[in-house]
Amino acid sequence: MTQNGPDDAVPPAAAAGAATAPAGAETADVPPGVVDLLGVLAYALLVAFFRLAEDAALAESLADKAALGEMAVAEFGQFQMVRGRIQELNVDPDEAMRPFVDGIDEFHARTAPSDWLEGLVKAYVGDGIAADFCRMIAEVLDPSTRELVLAVRRDTGQAEFAAARVRQAIEADPRLAGRLGLWARRLVGEALGQAQRIAAEHEALAGLLAGGEVTQLGEIGRMFAQLTDAHARRMVTLGLAE
């Protein structure tokens, strides 16, 4: 399938990353960990597309189905952008994504929504955390990767649809706030736990996330704390005050 299998002549430094890449001129320009970052983003977006399409199929009204379908299609467009950048770097996108398949699949398996509202909360929470993460990580990236990452996560206002539907549901039945608030907390816990695990297993990616700091785990911990704070603020606007 790929031309960049482990048996090819890849320098040890490049091979240390999870995704293999030929030592081409383009790839040499990007810091270690960037292919990993693009791989994890690409697979996360691809799976987000499938999950949103699945949730959309469960919507009762045709208008909601179509609105969620639009969110899903937007995620797929973002996946295509990231995949394009991986290809520009002469890396096989499958190879770049593969090391992150298990971690991301596990996150989704552990957070399967039990109904339409939980699906909406998950879409909203996931979108918010991903957007914050991209804004934070953008600071430590090379200019062209930074531009891509910021473009990918530019707010299309689609998360607002999910938020509006959840607020409506809570207004109609205030008891929902408790259950959905717990669900949101579980989601952010699972997401950050899985992200910690992924960072721990991918040294080059962890180095990138930490901005080259020696105290990587501390830096990553601080980043996750910021993500959690921003998440908590979003929960308040959603009517799910902690």
Next chain:
Amino acid sequence: MTQNGPDDAVPPAAAAGAATAPAGAETADVPPGVVDLLGVLAYALLVAFFRLAEDAALAESLADKAALGEMAVAEFGQFQMVRGRIQELNVDPDEAMRPFVDGIDEFHARTAPSDWLEGLVKAYVGDGIAADFCRMIAEVLDPSTRELVLAVRRDTGQAEFAAARVRQAIEADPRLAGRLGLWARRLVGEALGQAQRIAAEHEALAGLLAGGEVTQLGEIGRMFAQLTDAHARRMVTLGLAE
């Protein structure tokens, strides 16, 4: 939800169609049955999007997942085009689609693929029949609806992906041809059976399909025979000779 409920002042001729529409100037220009045709097309495309996204999630390779995802996204773009036309005619898209939800959902419930290959065959067969149907129906449509219907079904070459994968699988294991051939026959039987039922239940739509002929059922029968012939030719190119 809609402003065009059955209690509104809709002339009997318009109310005979399954979808209600205000007697606006735009709607008056299109023959009876056109809103039904657009409604059935829109819902078929929306559901095709969900089904393809579901099948894509089952693909083993990341490249296959992405390729099926692209097909799904293309279906959604076509859905958006048809929905836009319904809105231009001042009809609520949900109202236009609703009469066809049960029939199309039933088709999919009766033809749930049991594996990835059956999903690919279904995508290919469905896409082919839909494209042929649109080409045939285009002849009896008003110019702007005709343009839309032809644009919607313009071949994007994506069905070729499904066909190539099925051919590969049959070359690798020729015994598959028997099972998949039977499956394709069942699909076309279910599709045309369901289409007959939908036409029988929607007089204005049936009139449109028959090109205004008095012998509607005969005309529709001839159209379905042509669809079956074209399907049989495609099966040969797929390696599933009857």
